[in-house]
Amino acid sequence: MSRWRTARIASQEHPSTGLVRLRLDVDDWPGHSPGQHVVVRLRAEDGYTAQRSYSIASAPSEPAVEMLVERLPDGEVSGHLHDEARVGDVVEVNGPVGRWFVWDGESPAIAVVGGTGVVPAVSMLRHARDRGTSDALRVVAVARTWEALPYADELLDAGAFVALTRENLDGRVAAPPYPDEVAPLLDALGNDVQAFVCGSTGFVAWATRTLREQGVPESTIRVEQFGVTG
Known part of the structure; x- marks a missing residue:
């Protein structure tokens, strides 16, 4: 069952304009299936929160959760992850989410x-x-x-x-x-x-x-x- 977990940004890359690739070390990560996604939540000091869903790029065998974030106009979460977030920063993650859009690794x-x-x-x-x-x-x-x-x-x-x-x-x-x-x-x-x-x-x-x-x-x-x- 998915729940909110603490995640630390382990790496951050900008492969092209408007995109950032993040790898997260998630506490007590239960593992995922190909096709699932996570919800990332940011929390301000005054308690305000904003969240956004992102597909998982990493394979189930990889220890870190990899995601690709497109910078959206006026996007609170994507803008922060592009412009403000740094390696070592902590975010909240809910996941893995989704059972329908999942490949079992064997079926054609x-x-x-x-x-x-x-x-x-x-x-x-x-x-x-x-x-x-x-x-x-x-x-x-x-x-x-x-x-x-x-x-x-x-x-x-x-x-x-x-x-x-x-x-x-x-x-x-x-x-x-x-x-x-x-x-x-x-x-x-x-x-x-x-x-x-x-x-x-x-x-x-x-x-x-x-x-x-x-x-x-x-x-x-x-x-x-x-x-x-x-």
Whole structure:
């Protein structure tokens, strides 16, 4: 059962403009499954609190909880984590949260993710690597540009199919994934494929429609979406 825990910032990196990657040492962390998230709560001296949910990028085998935070306009939590927080600072964490958007590490699955929505897929890829079940997972990662794709090198190294929509990549003309690019990935997984979709509202609508057109039953598509900044 999730509850509020004390967490200390163990590392802090800014991989690109507007993004900060944090690793947290969480007291009595019970472990998580790929696809789950945490709620981070900040508390002011006067007792005022603000909180925000963030997907977990780390694999269950990793000791620290890794998350990626996008700086949002007027975002209280994201602004603090970008501009004020430092290694050694303490925050409150509730989690892990979520049982529906979770991959078990074995069942055939495809993750279609966009922008910062790639984070849960990174956790899934790391978990598959640790378990030796990489053949059971396919990831389609979409972003406008290479610079805008979090974990870009790690995704490519892990075998994800990467599509950029506003710049060419290794000879592939800028465009969303075409049906004939997604179909072989699904074929390689066989029947009874579970699908995970994470990204902005518009991206989720496109991804779920594409999967349905490829014959994936809507009942097997699990979705997490966020605002238009994704």
